[in-house]
Amino acid sequence: MPETTSRKQARAAQAAETRQRLIDTAVDLFADNPYDKVGVTDIVEAADVAHGLLFHYFGNKRGIYLEAxxxxxxxxxxxxxxxxxxxxxxxxxxxxxxxxxxxxxxxxxxxxxxxxxxxxxxxxxxxxxxxxxxxxxxxxxxxxxxxxxxxxxxxxxxxxxxxxxxxxxxxxxxxxxxxxxxxxxxxxxxxxxxxxxxxxxxxxxxxxxxxxxxxxxxxxxxxxxxx
CATH class of the missing domain: 1.10.357.10 (Tetracycline Repressor, domain 2)
Known part of the structure; x- marks a missing residue:
């Protein structure tokens, strides 16, 4: 059964919210700590999202650092x-x-x-x-x-x-x-x-x-x- 438009929109909104939450969390962590002292695990745990989502949206730690x-x-x-x-x-x-x-x-x-x-x-x-x-x-x-x-x-x-x-x-x-x-x-x-x-x-x-x-x-x- 094809995905409805409303469901697609809801998924897109949730994805955007998750991505922004990761960025906001990274900004906070990198604002308080040097780059080398912040790990991917620190970011995803503080943002309360699945570990793989950071790599999905940003590729690696440097990717989310640049977004921050x-x-x-x-x-x-x-x-x-x-x-x-x-x-x-x-x-x-x-x-x-x-x-x-x-x-x-x-x-x-x-x-x-x-x-x-x-x-x-x-x-x-x-x-x-x-x-x-x-x-x-x-x-x-x-x-x-x-x-x-x-x-x-x-x-x-x-x-x-x-x-x-x-x-x-x-x-x-x-x-x-x-x-x-x-x-x-x-x-x-x-x-x-x-x-x-x-x-x-x-x-x-x-x-x-x-x-x-x-x-x-x-x-x-x-x-x-x-x-």
């Missing part, structure tokens, strides 16, 4: 995907706050993504790199800058490098609040943006810097930068 990395990176991407209504500076602050909160929640994976480097695990690094590229494009666009301009892109990369290093140190010792870190990072981004015209004099960043500082163009100019 993608899930964490997707969470970072959502920082710029679900922005609140408001002025660009409000949206960017909200994105940074969401970014820091997500990294703090998934500290172990976050530190491996930020500090791992290409040599440690190129494929896992690329997952994080794709998420950062999306955030850079979204941020530049929000500030009215061309994200594909070489000078703007390089200034953005400088900001990302500074944010990564600062965030990694913060995750090791979260003595400062998320709000305080957001304000610091806002000024880091503004300072990096101000270097773009040094590479390309045709690029104007005064309005973007004023925007990220809350719309205060006099404050932006008074920082000592002139295009």
């Amino acid at each position: 990395m993608r899930a964490t990176a997707d969470g970072l991407s959502q920082s710029f995907a679900n922005l609140p209504d408001g002025a660009p500076d409000v949206q960017i602050r909200a994105a940074l706050a969401a970014h820091l909160t997500h990294l703090r929640t998934h500290r172990g994976l976050a530190l491996r993504m930020i500090l791992g480097g290409r040599g440690a695990d190129p494929e896992a690094w690329q997952v994080f790199e794709d998420a950062r590229t999306g955030a850079l494009i979204a941020g530049a666009t929000l500030l009215g800058l061309d994200p594909h301009n070489a000078a703007v892109a390089l200034a953005g990369r400088a900001a990302v490098a500074a944010i990564d290093e600062t965030t990694a140190r913060w995750l090791d010792d979260t003595a400062f609040s998320v709000d305080a870190m957001v304000e610091m990072l806002i000024h880091v981004i503004a300072a990096c943006l101000e270097t773009a015209p040094l590479l390309d004099p045709t690029v104007s960043v005064t309005a973007a810097v004023a925007t990220i500082l809350g719309g205060d163009i006099e404050r932006a100019v008074s920082r000592g930068f002139s295009e």
Whole structure:
């Protein structure tokens, strides 16, 4: 007797739920433990699923580890995907706050993504790199800058490098609040943006810097930068 459509849908939903439960469990375990300290048995027992299902959905431990990395990176991407209504500076602050909160929640994976480097695990690094590229494009666009301009892109990369290093140190010792870190990072981004015209004099960043500082163009100019 052919399987009914409703039964197929129910099986597909159950499979999707099981797969997601494995990913969520892997994220939690890898966030708290180094890769080598987490075994397949640890994941399936914590997820309460049959041992063979992990291999069915992900192939091996590395497969589910990469999915855990993608899930964490997707969470970072959502920082710029679900922005609140408001002025660009409000949206960017909200994105940074969401970014820091997500990294703090998934500290172990976050530190491996930020500090791992290409040599440690190129494929896992690329997952994080794709998420950062999306955030850079979204941020530049929000500030009215061309994200594909070489000078703007390089200034953005400088900001990302500074944010990564600062965030990694913060995750090791979260003595400062998320709000305080957001304000610091806002000024880091503004300072990096101000270097773009040094590479390309045709690029104007005064309005973007004023925007990220809350719309205060006099404050932006008074920082000592002139295009």
